[in-house]
Amino acid sequence: MRFVFTSAVKDLRRLRREPVTLLTWLGIPTFIAIILVVIFGRGDARPNGKLLIVDEDRGIGATLLAGAFSQGPLGNMISVEKVELEEGRHRVDQGKASALLIIPKNFTQALVEGQAANLQLIRNPAQRIMPEMIEEVLSMLTDGAFYLQMVAGDQLRKSAQGTPSDASVAQISVQFNHVIEDTRKYLAPPLIQLNTKVIQDKTDKPGGFAALMLPGMLYMAVFFIAGGLATDVWRERASGALRRVATTPASFRSFLAGKLLAVLVVLALVGAFGLGVARFLADLRISNFPLAVLWIAVSGCGLYLFMMLLQSLASTERVAHMLGNFVLLPLTMLGGSFFPFDMMPRGFAQIGRLTPNGWSVTQLQKILAGVEVTPAAFAAVILFVAAGWLVVGWRIRRTAC
């Protein structure tokens, strides 16, 4: 037992002599949290775009069309700017707007009198979300124009004819009133209503996009740190430390247990720091801080042993490094570190949750959300660590000299 602590203290002291390394590791989740919060704030990620409008009509129809983009949530996402045709084309061709809408001359007249008119929408091909939204809204508005013509077309045409007399105005008003009365039974309230029920996963948490990304990103940091710590075995081998351990009465498993203890301390520190930063900056909800830190540390040890096993299978340090990255990067991608599982296609998310790091992220999200984590989950990670310790200890012993 004494050798275990000695080994752990040795590793921690070596790490203390490399403060830049430790600060860098602490910096990974910090920088990522800062970036996410600076970019997205504490809310959801919402698109921002600009719609340029060339109004060749200069009538009320064009004003209504432009006004549709300034209302409600759309108004927060899309800024509308009226421009001349040449300027608009130039700007959208340079990618400086999400889309350019050209409202033709006599659009209002066409709308009222039931004539043909074509709206032109020129989309920015480098953007996906905003042009799609703008096109969808315009498409809905053209639907609206069609139905307006179907229901009240005659009345609109009459109202547009010259300067109506008092009698004409009265007649048109009565006709509009009849239209309203006839449609009231369908529309007030709507005869067919759509209710939307959005079922959020229990692990969905407030804090917006940044908080959604952070647990996975924290595990990316943990995985990279575990990988970096695992490469330390090459330095130990090159310096002859492993050979010296082989000549002592202490077992390699004790030596490895000491390294594991040091890794536990480091990952607990990184986990605590990362969660603290996430809570402070991104308003990440943490129901049980100590348990979350413990989970990160213990599951991180499992990842460390996994990376150690890969290191022990390689013939040279260079091969080990390549092999480590070859395994680490796909696992971090699939395991919810690049993108949260909510954003992935369902098949990918299902596979990702089965990876060691993905499974750990899922359990961490449960802990953060206050959902009870089953004892089986804890048992599984402890068993994994124990099995890894035995196997890796055996491998290091074989390849020590």
Next chain:
Amino acid sequence: MLRDAGYLAYRDLLYLLPRRETWMWTFVMPIIFFYFIGNVTGGFGNHEKRDPIAVLVPADGGFLADELIRRLEQRNFQVIHTVHFFRELRIPAGFTATVLAGKPVQLELTRYGAGIDTDYDRTRAARAVYTVLADLVAISSKGGTPNPKAFAQLAQQPRLISLSVTSAGKRKDPPIGFEQAVPGTLVMFTLLIMFTSGGVSLLIERRQGILRRLASSPMSRGAVVLGKWGARVTLGFIQIAFAMGAGKILFKVNWGDHLGAILLLLAAYASLAAVLGMLLGNFSTSEGQVIGLGVIASNVMAALGGCWWPIEITPRWTQSLALVFPTGWAMDALHKLMFFGDSPAAVIPHIAAFVVTALIAGYVLARNFRFE
């Protein structure tokens, strides 16, 4: 000096190329990255892929239920009839009869998970539902009887106010699906590999005494730096060229009409990334530092440069900030060439920026190169 550098680069490549790990990184990893990230981020706005929606229709749903299904399919949904699906629309019993009797009916859309995709689903489903209602109003206002024939006749009516959609720039067909995601993935992947692998390999060589032995050789410092850079950047070129080929063949990415300009641009970008990776390896004292700083730097630059997510979901000031980073320059240039179909002359400033920055960074590296 050039001969020495060329010889060193050649020997390094001879050492690296036959290795299995090189083959993995050059030929396997790009495909994995493209496939994964393309699937995650390339879906929005992709009309080739329909979104499945489970529509639960009772036996007596009636013709209005059929109309609704038709509208959903027009809104790029693929209607299926599975229960407990994550995107589900439930039509109540006697739907058509109830509506035609003038009684209100509620349809329920159940969606698991919140976010922008859910909002989009809700908008499309609402449009499908309310156009059915609008058709009902339109038919009734003309004194007609709502039935399948009346709906079909109404659908045949010309839409006088129409919307024509085109794409900006010179490219005729706008990019979709993987074409949207692959350029950003390629830019990020190149940077990540050059930073981590490129930096760590230099550190390992220093630790193993390889650089010390080179320092005792007749080769100049500049030749050593150039040679090491040459090997890394050549490998980067091979990787980029293969990735572009794989993108074209496997993921149907259309690289546009200016393939030569794209290759030149990415070569210049890889050159800069290689130098920056070597700088990282040069000044770091452990693999942990290289990996940590490499991960931070590459993630920050990829995120802020617009490689990770559609740039339009970030605030406007970050969209401008993207142009501070090499990743932002690369993305801007690729958008110009691939998405807008601009001429190669449009990316000369970007290539010049990469080359100049690489030269400055290379000078700093050569002056401060650590052999031990």
